[in-house]
Amino acid sequence: MLTPRTPPPGPAPQRAAAGAGAGPRAPRRPPLALLVTLGAGALVATLLVAVTIGPADVAVGEVVRSVLAHLGLRPADVPRLHDAIVWDLRLPRVLTAAAVGAGLAVAGAVMQSLTRNPLADPYLLGLSSGASLGAVAVLVLGVALLLPVAAFAGALLALVATLTLARTGGTLTPTRAVLAGLAVSQLAAAATSFVVFWTATGDSYREILSWLMGSLAGATWSSAAIAGTALLVVGTVVLLAAGRLDAFAFGDTAAAALGVDVDRTRWTMMTLVALLTGAMVAVSGAIGFVGLVLPHAVSVVTGPAHRRLLPVAALAGAVLLVWADTLARTVFDPRELPVGIVTALIGVPVFAVLLRRGRGGSWS
Template sequence: MQHRARPGAPPTSRFPAAARRAGARPAALWPLALGGVLAVSVVLALTIGPADISPLQVARSAAERVTGAGTSPAGGDAAALSSVQEAILWQLRLPRLLTAAFVGAGLALSGAVMQALTRNPLADPYLLGLSSGASLGAVSVLLLGAAVVLPLAAFAGAMAALVLTLSLAAAAGSISPSRTVLAGLAVSSAASALTSFIIFFSAKGDSYREVLNWLLGSLAGSTWASVAITAVAFLLAGIPILLTGGLLDGFSFGDNAAGALGLNVPVLRWVLLAGTAVLTGAMVSVSGSIGFVGLILPHAVRLLTGARHRVLLPAVALAGAVFLVWADTLARTVFEPREIPVGIVTALIGAPVFAVLLWRRKARS
């Protein structure tokens, strides 16, 4: 017998599964669109700066490197780069842009995971004291004159902060998201106080400027080694996290609902927290403290993709990469020949954007 729809029911109510699939298709296209935007953004950002380099010259130089052909002399060939332009393109701009892309992707992805695990819309990658711990490690070696080990010291500081946060949360009773957040705030405050104390008694002259630049977040010193650190961190920690979208959907309705779905909630939560901590620690060790990326990007991308993490996670990683590529481009070009720390740019953009997102959330509710 043919099933007839109720009078007045919406047309899609007769085919709920088909309607859900149809609604999911446009959302699933966002990662592809953002991937294209990222590729175009990197090419365009390579051409922005005091050295006059066009997209055609970037394409020509890239093709010559891929095919192994020698660089043509600049004279009489408008598409050829001089040796100075080649050095600017491949040794300065490209490593910096790739580092920005990986850092932005890692921080945005970590923010989305933290918000899902803690069910706290204000969570970000620095919630567990990671940024303050990394800052303490970095400032310590900067003032000791051992800047060569800065990434390692910053990463060690971030991991020490994570261990201290989890230990403090466990000492307060059974580990829960709320206890972990409170422990993270306590560890963050303590590490920030120690950092300020060290700077107050030790920093002077050029060292003070170097420390301040790192604390505000900067990609100015990025090299191919920075690209390697961030790329390996994203490969080892970011890619596995991207594959957990279906599992994170189970946390949406609380631990009991996730457990009823067959998820081992405590183990899964701490594995993902450790993964985001490793990812964040590696990114902060290269870039310094860059705020708002992991806080606002997940909220903004949810407006496009919805809350399904299988689509949200890759989309938010790509959006974070695009955002930081352009934020860093603004940081190095707006006040030429001087440049400002990229953390200032992300804060100037992120604070009003976050206020707008909160206003939209209130209007919808």
């Protein structure tokens, strides 16, 4: 006669652990407050140091005094030339780079969640190609002042075309969205190539190529305001929806069972990502690999939960792009590289390392 086995003595958690045997334990993650504090400190230090780097030597103390003087917190006691270099030239560019890097990292993390595709990036829905088409159109027409508006409008039109095509004949699914995005991206890229081939002349080729590869050379306080406002507004909304984004990791059926309106949430989040990405591309051009690599690299430390992943990814993206842009503008001084070249040179090896590690089988 079989008798039930008597459970081992001890508290219930210990018994559960004993029954689990030698199974893998969830890795212990650093507290979110610690990660955010370290990331914010690294970002502040990066901003201060990056502003000092360039042909003209500027001390960190001068940067701080210049900023405080313009904020009305202390008298202006910085040489006029150095103050102009800090406030009018370098600081807007560095702040724009930080906002763009953070925005692309957040957009990439959201896209990877919504599509359940580890290779997704902010440009997956054809946004980059649409923005490029709008930007190239105004560049060849000689109205570069309208470039941010045209790029943003092109990104939104690409989003509308992608989502409309994906909805044709059925509901919006990750696979249909990806395929529709690829189709729209190819169409917009072909149209851009045609415009460049047919109309670009003289120095406009260099200007167009620089923008297509990503450049922050023309960043102003307006650029920083556009990117920063988009990041603050959209980033806040996305962070508040972190729980719903986590639900998408288990598939649409599981997300619906958890009370998530799958179709509405996906449309809303994709629209927000498009708005965020469109704003970033409008001021910086198409900068690759930031939105693709950063979410994967950061998740090694934070784990997959979006409440932890999104703020840390934003800080890491900001730091990365500020240093990448600093390299782009100084390594070959007085010539300047498009920052997209630098992010690719950094992103490809990092991505290769992540692929080699396998990321727990989620990439198989």
